[in-house]
Amino acid sequence: MTRVALLTLGTFLLLAASPWIGLTDHPDAAPFIVWQLRVPRLLMALLVGLVLGTTGAVFQALFRNPLATPSTTGTTAGATLGALAVLVLAPGLAHPLALAGGAFSGAIVLSLGVTALAMAHGRSIHDILLAGVALTLGAGALTMGLQATADMSATFRAVQWSLGSLSTVGYRDVLWFTLPALLVWLLMIRRSRALDALLLGEAQAHGVGVDPVKLRTELLWVGSLGVACAVAITGPIAFVGLVVPHLVRRLAPGRRKGFIAWSGLSAGAFLALADLLARHVLPGRELPVGVMTAAIGAPFLVALVLRKTP
Amino acid sequence: MRTLLLTLGLTLAASCGGRADKKASDQTRIVSLSPAVTQVLEQIGAGDEIVGRSSWCQASPEVCSRPDAGSSLTPYLEVIASLRPSMVVMEDAAGNRTEHLGEIAPVQSLPWLSASQVAHSIDRLGELTGHPAEARRLSQRFRDELKQEPPAEGPVMLTLIASDDMGRGPVFYIRPDSLHGAAMHAAGWRNAITAPPEGIPSLTLEGLLELDPSTIVIVSGDDLPAADVDRLKHSLDDLQPLSAPGAGRVYVVHGDGLLTAGPGVLRFAEMLKEGIPTPSSAQNASP
Amino acid sequence: MDEGDLLVLLGPNGAGKSSLMSALTGWIRPDEGQVLLSGSPIGSLKATERAASLAWLPQHTDTSESLRVDEAMRTARFRFSDTAAQEEQAITEALRWAGMLEFRQRDLRTLSGGEAQRIHLARLAVQQAPLWMLDEPANHLDPRTQREVYRLLLDRWRAGTTMVLITHDPALLLASLAPPDLPRVHLAGMKEGRMAWILPADAPDLASHLGDLYQLQAHILQTPRGPRLQLEWPS
Numbered sequence: 001m002t003r004v005a006l007l008t009l010g011t012f013l014l015l016a017a018s019p020w021i022g023l024t025d026h027p028d029a030a031p032f033i034v035w036q037l038r039v040p041r042l043l044m045a046l047l048v049g050l051v052l053g054t055t056g057a058v059f060q061a062l063f064r065n066p067l068a069t070p071s072t073t074g075t076t077a078g079a080t081l082g083a084l085a086v087l088v089l090a091p092g093l094a095h096p097l098a099l100a101g102g103a104f105s106g107a108i109v110l111s112l113g114v115t116a117l118a119m120a121h122g123r124s125i126h127d128i129l130l131a132g133v134a135l136t137l138g139a140g141a142l143t144m145g146l147q148a149t150a151d152m153s154a155t156f157r158a159v160q161w162s163l164g165s166l167s168t169v170g171y172r173d174v175l176w177f178t179l180p181a182l183l184v185w186l187l188m189i190r191r192s193r194a195l196d197a198l199l200l201g202e203a204q205a206h207g208v209g210v211d212p213v214k215l216r217t218e219l220l221w222v223g224s225l226g227v228a229c230a231v232a233i234t235g236p237i238a239f240v241g242l243v244v245p246h247l248v249r250r251l252a253p254g255r256r257k258g259f260i261a262w263s264g265l266s267a268g269a270f271l272a273l274a275d276l277l278a279r280h281v282l283p284g285r286e287l288p289v290g291v292m293t294a295a296i297g298a299p300f301l302v303a304l305v306l307r308k309t310p
Numbered sequence: 311m312r313t314l315l316l317t318l319g320l321t322l323a324a325s326c327g328g329r330a331d332k333k334a335s336d337q338t339r340i341v342s343l344s345p346a347v348t349q350v351l352e353q354i355g356a357g358d359e360i361v362g363r364s365s366w367c368q369a370s371p372e373v374c375s376r377p378d379a380g381s382s383l384t385p386y387l388e389v390i391a392s393l394r395p396s397m398v399v400m401e402d403a404a405g406n407r408t409e410h411l412g413e414i415a416p417v418q419s420l421p422w423l424s425a426s427q428v429a430h431s432i433d434r435l436g437e438l439t440g441h442p443a444e445a446r447r448l449s450q451r452f453r454d455e456l457k458q459e460p461p462a463e464g465p466v467m468l469t470l471i472a473s474d475d476m477g478r479g480p481v482f483y484i485r486p487d488s489l490h491g492a493a494m495h496a497a498g499w500r501n502a503i504t505a506p507p508e509g510i511p512s513l514t515l516e517g518l519l520e521l522d523p524s525t526i527v528i529v530s531g532d533d534l535p536a537a538d539v540d541r542l543k544h545s546l547d548d549l550q551p552l553s554a555p556g557a558g559r560v561y562v563v564h565g566d567g568l569l570t571a572g573p574g575v576l577r578f579a580e581m582l583k584e585g586i587p588t589p590s591s592a593q594n595a596s597p
Numbered sequence: 598m599d600e601g602d603l604l605v606l607l608g609p610n611g612a613g614k615s616s617l618m619s620a621l622t623g624w625i626r627p628d629e630g631q632v633l634l635s636g637s638p639i640g641s642l643k644a645t646e647r648a649a650s651l652a653w654l655p656q657h658t659d660t661s662e663s664l665r666v667d668e669a670m671r672t673a674r675f676r677f678s679d680t681a682a683q684e685e686q687a688i689t690e691a692l693r694w695a696g697m698l699e700f701r702q703r704d705l706r707t708l709s710g711g712e713a714q715r716i717h718l719a720r721l722a723v724q725q726a727p728l729w730m731l732d733e734p735a736n737h738l739d740p741r742t743q744r745e746v747y748r749l750l751l752d753r754w755r756a757g758t759t760m761v762l763i764t765h766d767p768a769l770l771l772a773s774l775a776p777p778d779l780p781r782v783h784l785a786g787m788k789e790g791r792m793a794w795i796l797p798a799d800a801p802d803l804a805s806h807l808g809d810l811y812q813l814q815a816h817i818l819q820t821p822r823g824p825r826l827q828l829e830w831p832s
Contacts, residue, residue, distance in 0.1 A: 028551050029519040029520065029522070029551040032519065032549075032550055032551040033516055033519060033551075036548075036549075036550070037515055037516060061662070064659060064661055064662065098474070099474065099475070151365070151366050157473065157474075165479055167478055167479030167480070167515070168478060169477065169478055169515070169548045169549065170548055193671075193672070193675055194675065196664075196668065196671070196672045197672035197673075197675050199659065199662045199664055199672070200658045200659055200660070200664070200669065200672065201655065201657060201658050201659035203619075203624055203653070203655035203657070204655060204658055204659070204672075205672075206622070206623070206624050206644070206653070207622065207648065207651075207652060207653035207654070207655065207724075208648055208652075208672060208673050208674075208675045208676065208720075208724060209644045209645040209646075209647065209648025209649070209675050209676040210644060210675055211644040214644075249663070253663050253704065254663045254664055254665035254668060254704045254705075255665060255668065256664065256665075256668045256671075257668065257671075279514070285512070285514070286480050286512075286514045
């Protein structure tokens with residue numbers, strides 16, 4: 001875990017200096033750009049990454065499936081559907097919170113539907129995974145159906161939202177999100193010992209004193225709630241929760257102590273770095289951060305699959 | 311297979327057509343796949359000849375209640391075939407799907423980017439529908455009331471497209487080489503964006519702060535309730551280094567159809583001319 | 598069962614041995630009857646309370662995730678909230694008992710079947726529960742490793758750990774027992790979900806019961822090193 005820690009802390013140092021990179025010559029605007037635009041945005045990226053990375057690491061262990069992500073429980077698909085439903089069905093609701101509200105409701109309805117399944121005794125974790133995939137695909141089809149009936153501006157807005165953005169002004173969103181993000185992180189760290197026991201199988205975990213049904217119910221609820229909050233603010237941001245835990249695992253093979261905690265911190269650093277690149281790679285233009293995380297994450301994941309397992 | 315389906319559709323459409331339509335059939339039957347073209351057709355008195363309209367429709371409710379024929383990118387071939395049009399009209403744009411439409415009816419693909427192109431295309435629509443005089447009157451307004459070239463002197467304005475998260479992320483603006491850009495010039499304003507951008511006309515918040523235009527107009531293509539107008543007016547207040555909000559020089563212009571490339575552009579030019587005081591006149595007006 | 602007993606569950610495939618053990622460990626809830634652990638129904642205990650009395654080695658373990666031996670050992674300390682030093686000491690002791698001390702930094706997935714099984718026994722040991730339940734602990738192992746696993750287990754049992762054991766190899770079990778152990782070991786024959794009989798390992802009619810259980814002919818030969826069981830087709 002030392003290598004992971006060094007890499008993450010190094011990135012944090014770089015990020016700490018990043019708000020002063022490439023400032024405009026506009027002398028009055030510079031302090032505002034640094035303190036009201038870039039710093040809150042950096043904090044937002046760190047917090048969202050923290051939630052996505054932690055949840056990704058936990059869900060991969062919980063489902064014992066390397067492809068499980070924070071959206072495996074239908075969270076992202078539900079949020080996208082909810083946001084689009086607001087845009088299409090209630091176009092008059094132009095309030096900025098309407099979109100976030102729609103996204104949050106969609107995410108919660110779908111992911112809680114999936115996690116409710118997890119509470120039943122004797123239900124295998126693979127059934128839950130399958131239900132998550134089914135609901136995700138179903139919601140995706142509904143989203144496309146809505147899109148086909150939507151007018152141009154709603155579709156455009158929905159596509160824009162679905163790419164994810166960390167854009168924020170001031171600290172209101174950051175303050176709002178800090179508490180849920182840290183709660184998700186800390187609770188999942190607290191449960192990491194129980195989660196590690198689950199790695200050898202649910203029966204094994206039961207043997208050493210873990211209640212697997214209680215554990216998965218709790219973690220699925222907490223993870224889904226945290227991801228729903230994140231998605232409501234920033235839109236879905238792909239690949240962070242999938243790729244970062246794998247990266248941590250490669251750097252510290254077989255180590256579980258600190259795995260959850262560092263997956264979260266590294267994902268925060270990864271997302272903030274991706275956002276930094278998204279803003280500076282094209283002069284005067286901002287790429288959606290989802291495009292950047294996918295651009296880094298997708299080739300990485302392919303390389304990961306092709307590489308021989310250590 | 312596609313041809314077969316199409317033929318089938320045509321045959322069905324032909325057999326379904328009632329005797330009542332016989333009279334109308336020697337008239338022009340137009341399917342318009344562009345909201346702007348639909349508006350123009352209605353305005354020059356050819357509204358009754360429209361038998362199908364584009365999915366996104368900004369014309370009168372009467373015209374917009376007619377069958378939805380899709381868009382120029384995704385035309386509903388079966389619907390269009392069953393409407394037995396004598397012509398299909400659309401804006402000329404990359405990606406249009408004209409290859410099968412031509413088998414149903416003659417396709418008029420009209421250039422629609424600059425003021426002069428639009429004026430020319432309106433004249434063409436007048437000829438095609440037999441309303442040349444009305445078309446001429448409208449096209450003349452496009453020639454007279456819009457100016458593609460910016461004025462040499464004059465105050466500077468940036469026009470942003472309203473969105474519900476205005477002021478929290480990248481903003482979209484009206485480019486100088488567009489129809490609406492010509493409306494800004496005609497109203498006596500210079501565009502804060504001097505060089506037409508490549509690709510999507512958007513600015514990051516940092517770019518907006520750097521530009522810091524003295525006047526900002528937020529335009530919406532819908533009729534907005536007063537609460538939304540007020541919210542948009544104050545949506546840039548958080549960006550403190552920006553001078554326009556502090557100086558009370560953020561204006562909201564809104565109205566149905568204002569953002570389509572049809573007669574709404576002329577209305578937009580009028581609203582800018584009448585509704586937005588220039589910085590100097592505002593200073594004179596204030597005590 | 599009493600403290601210090603060794604109960605061996607025998608029976609053909611599908612007889613319900615694993616289901617019975619799952620119910621005994623509280624992993625599945627029995628349709629009828631109840632399991633009492635030191636007088637309380639097992640379902641009413643908190644998971645960590647149960648784990649303090651009862652350690653379980655299920656038939657299958659998941660090894661899809663790369664996991665270091667010491668981390669795998671750590672998971673068996675879940676019920677404890679001890680300091681890093683205490684944990685370290687307990688893990689070292691258990692690994693030394695299983696003869697696996699030098700493997701502590703290895704990845705569980707790179708171990709041979711026999712090595713992995715010794716680690717699982719060490720995990721049972723580090724949990725420090727007085728009652729062990731093991732489902733076919735010597736399956737899929739070579740003859741020498743099978744005997745080593747039984748030696749480790751029986752040493753533990755002789756030192757006072759109560760055990761319930763499922764096996765398909767009663768001959769190997771009997772061969773691993775020393776003559777003084779025999780009266781204290783009970784064999785239970787299961788058939789079609791029911792317990793058909795329970796006999797001590799030195800019962801004179803054990804051979805006929807075993808033969809009946811597997812539909813084979815069973816002979817028990819008394820040798821100086823203890824009884825030896827042989828199973829073969831009926832002639």
